[in-house]
Amino acid sequence: MKRYDQVAQALAQRIEQGQYRVGDRLPSVRAVCRELGVSVSTAQEAYRRLEEAGLAEARPRSGYYALPVARPETLPRVTRPAQRPLEVSQWDQVLELVAPSPEEDDRLMLGRGVPDLDAPSLRPLKRELATLHRRVGTYGLNYDSLQGSLALRRQVARLATASDCLLHPDDVLITTGCQEALSLALRTLTEPGDVVAVDSPSFYGTMQILKANRLKALEIPTDPRTGISLEALELALEQWPIKAIQLTPTCNNPLGYTMPEARKRELVALAQRFDVAIIEDDIYGDLAFTASRPRSVKSFDDEGRVLMCSSFSKTLMPGLRVGWMAPGRHRDQVLHMKYVSTGASATLPQLAVAEFVRHGHYERHLREMIRQYRRHRDIMLGWVDRYFPADTGVSYPQGGFLLWLELPGVDCVRLKDRLAEEGLHIAPGSLFSASGKYRHCLRLNYAAAMTPIIEAALECVGAIAATLRETRPDHAPTQA
Amino acid sequence: MKRYDQVAQALAQRIEQGQYRVGDRLPSVRAVCRELGVSVSTAQEAYRRLEEAGLAEARPRSGYYALPVARPETLPRVTRPAQRPLEVSQWDQVLELVAPSPEEDDRLMLGRGVPDLDAPSLRPLKRELATLHRRVGTYGLNYDSLQGSLALRRQVARLATASDCLLHPDDVLITTGCQEALSLALRTLTEPGDVVAVDSPSFYGTMQILKANRLKALEIPTDPRTGISLEALELALEQWPIKAIQLTPTCNNPLGYTMPEARKRELVALAQRFDVAIIEDDIYGDLAFTASRPRSVKSFDDEGRVLMCSSFSKTLMPGLRVGWMAPGRHRDQVLHMKYVSTGASATLPQLAVAEFVRHGHYERHLREMIRQYRRHRDIMLGWVDRYFPADTGVSYPQGGFLLWLELPGVDCVRLKDRLAEEGLHIAPGSLFSASGKYRHCLRLNYAAAMTPIIEAALECVGAIAATLRETRPDHAPTQA
Ligand SMILES: Cc1ncc(COP(=O)(O)O)c(C=O)c1O
Ligand SMILES: Cc1ncc(COP(=O)(O)O)c(C=O)c1O
Numbered sequence: 018m019k020r021y022d023q024v025a026q027a028l029a030q031r032i033e034q035g036q037y038r039v040g041d042r043l044p045s046v047r048a049v050c051r052e053l054g055v056s057v058s059t060a061q062e063a064y065r066r067l068e069e070a071g072l073a074e075a076r077p078r079s080g081y082y083a084l085p086v087a088r089p090e091t092l093p094r095v096t097r098p099a100q101r102p103l104e105v106s107q108w109d110q111v112l113e114l115v116a117p118s119p120e121e122d123d124r125l126m127l128g129r130g131v132p133d134l135d136a137p138s139l140r141p142l143k144r145e146l147a148t149l150h151r152r153v154g155t156y157g158l159n160y161d162s163l164q165g166s167l168a169l170r171r172q173v174a175r176l177a178t179a180s181d182c183l184l185h186p187d188d189v190l191i192t193t194g195c196q197e198a199l200s201l202a203l204r205t206l207t208e209p210g211d212v213v214a215v216d217s218p219s220f221y222g223t224m225q226i227l228k229a230n231r232l233k234a235l236e237i238p239t240d241p242r243t244g245i246s247l248e249a250l251e252l253a254l255e256q257w258p259i260k261a262i263q264l265t266p267t268c269n270n271p272l273g274y275t276m277p278e279a280r281k282r283e284l285v286a287l288a289q290r291f292d293v294a295i296i297e298d299d300i301y302g303d304l305a306f307t308a309s310r311p312r313s314v315k316s317f318d319d320e321g322r323v324l325m326c327s328s329f330s331k332t333l334m335p336g337l338r339v340g341w342m343a344p345g346r347h348r349d350q351v352l353h354m355k356y357v358s359t360g361a362s363a364t365l366p367q368l369a370v371a372e373f374v375r376h377g378h379y380e381r382h383l384r385e386m387i388r389q390y391r392r393h394r395d396i397m398l399g400w401v402d403r404y405f406p407a408d409t410g411v412s413y414p415q416g417g418f419l420l421w422l423e424l425p426g427v428d429c430v431r432l433k434d435r436l437a438e439e440g441l442h443i444a445p446g447s448l449f450s451a452s453g454k455y456r457h458c459l460r461l462n463y464a465a466a467m468t469p470i471i472e473a474a475l476e477c478v479g480a481i482a483a484t485l486r487e488t489r490p491d492h493a494p495t496q497a
Numbered sequence: 498m499k500r501y502d503q504v505a506q507a508l509a510q511r512i513e514q515g516q517y518r519v520g521d522r523l524p525s526v527r528a529v530c531r532e533l534g535v536s537v538s539t540a541q542e543a544y545r546r547l548e549e550a551g552l553a554e555a556r557p558r559s560g561y562y563a564l565p566v567a568r569p570e571t572l573p574r575v576t577r578p579a580q581r582p583l584e585v586s587q588w589d590q591v592l593e594l595v596a597p598s599p600e601e602d603d604r605l606m607l608g609r610g611v612p613d614l615d616a617p618s619l620r621p622l623k624r625e626l627a628t629l630h631r632r633v634g635t636y637g638l639n640y641d642s643l644q645g646s647l648a649l650r651r652q653v654a655r656l657a658t659a660s661d662c663l664l665h666p667d668d669v670l671i672t673t674g675c676q677e678a679l680s681l682a683l684r685t686l687t688e689p690g691d692v693v694a695v696d697s698p699s700f701y702g703t704m705q706i707l708k709a710n711r712l713k714a715l716e717i718p719t720d721p722r723t724g725i726s727l728e729a730l731e732l733a734l735e736q737w738p739i740k741a742i743q744l745t746p747t748c749n750n751p752l753g754y755t756m757p758e759a760r761k762r763e764l765v766a767l768a769q770r771f772d773v774a775i776i777e778d779d780i781y782g783d784l785a786f787t788a789s790r791p792r793s794v795k796s797f798d799d800e801g802r803v804l805m806c807s808s809f810s811k812t813l814m815p816g817l818r819v820g821w822m823a824p825g826r827h828r829d830q831v832l833h834m835k836y837v838s839t840g841a842s843a844t845l846p847q848l849a850v851a852e853f854v855r856h857g858h859y860e861r862h863l864r865e866m867i868r869q870y871r872r873h874r875d876i877m878l879g880w881v882d883r884y885f886p887a888d889t890g891v892s893y894p895q896g897g898f899l900l901w902l903e904l905p906g907v908d909c910v911r912l913k914d915r916l917a918e919e920g921l922h923i924a925p926g927s928l929f930s931a932s933g934k935y936r937h938c939l940r941l942n943y944a945a946a947m948t949p950i951i952e953a954a955l956e957c958v959g960a961i962a963a964t965l966r967e968t969r970p971d972h973a974p975t976q977a
Binding site (some may be wrong): 121129143146147151157160204209229337338354359362 | 592595609614635639641642646647673674677689702709810816818836839840841845846
């Protein structure tokens with residue numbers, strides 16, 4: 018065992034034994050060096066391990082804090098999806114989510130994947146959007162380059178270094194949101210009838226791409242702390258002719274976990290061994306609560322095997338529809354797909370985002386948002402604890418602004434319909450499965466201000482959930 | 498023969514016999530009534546027939562004018578594409594056209610399909626784009642409704658009445674440019690390996706959609722005055738399992754013709770008889786030079802068989818990427834395709850266009866542009882006459898801002914490369930065919946100000962074309 022692993026284990030033991038309480042500040046790196054006689058880098062590495070294990074949390078310019086000890090009794094269970102490729106259903110439910118206009122729908126949208134759009138640190142971007150066209154003249158109104166504006170591709174490549182990705186601007190292709198990136202990737206790699214392995218639960222947008230292209234989803238069991246089961250994935254790769262592995266390994270939607278680095282590395286090795294492509298959805302990656310930005314799966318890939326997809330929809334604003342991808346060795350084919358899909362992407366929003374990033378506003382905005390979302394997560398967890406049945410399973414997000422609840426015995430599609438009468442909206446878990454599993458789960462959003470209105474809403478969701486509950490003992494998570 | 502047809506014939510004879518010279522004002526509707534003893538509506542209908550036949554041209558608030566008598570010797574020939582379904586090639590050439598950024602490429606772009614972006618009548622739209630976000634708040638930053646903003650769908654439905662289309666806002670789906678609309682339509686209607694009938698020459702963007710989806714193009718002979726040959730199309734429908742007919746019947750890109758109404762009606766009847774869908778690309782339709790907006794093919798369709806695709810890229814600005822479609826009876830499937838393709842379209846540009854249209858700026862802008870483009874067409878035709886070899890075939894656009902030249906014996910791909918050295922850009926005709934036909938043709942743009950620089954450029958294109966010419970007598974159009 019490496020020295021830093023020993024140190025990490027020692028600290029983990031103390032946390033687990035309750036020597037530090039949840040939220041306590043842990044000894045500083047320097048204190049650990051002194052006490053255990055190790056170097057600064059060893060102590061730092063040990064803390065990174067603790068962080069990955071979900072036992073400690075770094076807060077910028079402050080240090081490490083103890084986390085609730087993995088509360089295994091309240092985390093959602095490891096998922097057990099079907100063991101065979103399935104056609105994707107659930108379109109009606111997704112449509113119900115994406116059809117209403119935010120202008121006309123006055124429900125309190127607790128279920129949608131929308132960031133805080135009122136954040137003051139977004140103001141410089143709004144300013145760019147309003148004034149940029151005067152500076153750029155007709156270029157801003159014309160067709161842009163098919164690849165996307167070089168100014169933005171440069172900034173994307175620069176930002177990617179934070180996740181240890183070395184990209185050249187020519188490796189980057191600007192898209193109409195992450196949805197288009199995912200769509201291009203899947204259409205490039207597959208033909209109708211092919212099988213794609215996915216984490217489970219999985220983002221419904223990707224599932225519906227599978228459906229539209231007549232692909233089959235092979236849902237792989239997924240751990241709410243460490244992500245897709247590599248063991249199950251390996252078995253699946255042996256058994257089925259899988260064309261691509263699609264997953265959201267960092268600040269997962271909906272489960273909130275970040276796959277530990279070692280597992281990301283293993284995933285790439287597995288894909289190499291079976292010669293299969295990986296589609297990495299990194300859309301929430303920049304919103305990780307860890308001290309340093311988690312590495313992307315792409316950063317372990319030296320063969321161009323990983324097609325990385327992302328956008329500014331969760332970090333800035335979804336209405337811009339500015340996304341990007343790094344398609345690796347599939348670049349030429351993806352570029353053709355992009356051309357036929359929508360032609361060049363809209364010009365001015367790209368330039369506005371490029372300016373925003375170039376002036377350092379993006380990094381500043383991320384720092385604010387990460388702080389806000391972490392605080393909101395803790396508040397939200399408190400409310401769930403207070404207002405939901407005791408056996409509720411709840412995720413412990415490592416980033417982003419989405420919470421996943423497991424409500425044994427509660428039909429969350431019914432719950433959603435009941436809540437609509439109260440002017441409330443939640444996303445039922447069944448959206449996140451090819452076959453409508455996770456119907457006893459739901460997704461909540463904690464991005465915007467945590468007002469008394471939100472608290473009252475949570476109380477209402479919890480209360481109505483309790484009334485809908487069928488008492489079937491085999492739903493209790495402890496029996497899983 | 499109907500009375501108005503007799504009147505039309507009488508007038509046509511006089512034009513053809515040279516009784517009126519090109520550009521002469523023709524007798525007013527009232528004068529025709531008096532002289533030939535017919536009703537106002539008969540005289541009006543007769544003029545509409547003349548207009549459709551390309552013999553007269555209406556100028557708003559002024560009357561009808563004689564056109565060059567169909568100059569059959571200088572019009573491009575009726576095309577004779579291959580008689581069998583083909584795989585589409587030419588991607589490299591299209592990529593060369595769409596890859597450069599307008600910011601970095603300082604060639605004079607004579608070949609691209611870009612409208613005049615300096616038009617003063619666009620100013621209110623630029624103002625909307627700059628100020629709108631303040632009025633609409635976070636709605637402008639959020640995901641829009643999947644169908645698109647109701648405000649814009651209302652305006653699109655209202656505008657569509659000009660082409661005799663009765664659409665409800667719910668029949669309209671906002672897309673990311675016309676390219677996405679075409680892509681969704683084709684993917685909804687076909688499976689890999691299917692055959693699609695297209696006009697020929699045909700917009701390269703659609704051809705590349707066929708390629709990306711492994712569809713085959715059956716190019717139908719097309720008349721540069723009346724469009725796709727219905728006779729050839731009927732034969733093709735009998736012979737091949739055609740899944741869809743895709744065409745640009747109004748202000749065609751690249752040939753500039755508008756199919757006469759009667760032929761549009763016949764086309765719909767033919768599609769009914771063979772139970773096949775029509776994808777109508779109407780992107781240039783609002784830019785017709787005729788007194789009243791030509792009817793769309795969709796307007797003859799009472800079965801929801803026509804999927805109409807359009808955008809504001811040619812009438813306003815392409816960089817906005819605001820398009821729309823009326824998918825008829827395929828709405829539900831197309832909506833699913835739209836969701837997986839890019840999700841909801843960008844919010845603010847939709848709202849800005851809706852405001853611009855709502856305030857009447859769009860119709861005002863169209864009037865200006867139509868006047869400008871018609872004037873530019875005439876200037877451009879003069880320059881072609883002056884600077885190009887005498888046997889050059891040239892289209893006579895009925896709308897839009899694109900001219901098609903046929904240069905017997907000239908390889909226009911070579912011409913394009915030679916012109917790049919002079920800082921000039923043209924679009925070689927081979928882009929517009931599945932198999933690279935029309936290599937002796939080229940497309941020119943006359944949207945922007947017709948300055949001495951453009952004239953000098955035309956002179957240069959004509960001169961270099963003359964030097965590249967191989968003198969093979971079988972290229973002369975008169976021998977076709
Ligand atoms: C994991 C994930 N991927 C992709 C998307 C789609 O992103 P965009 O809005 O940029 O198309 C979302 C949005 O909900 C998402 O949650
Ligand atoms: C006939 C035709 N259809 C569709 C398009 C694509 O339009 P958009 O830029 O709105 O995607 C073009 C653009 O060149 C075109 O000429």
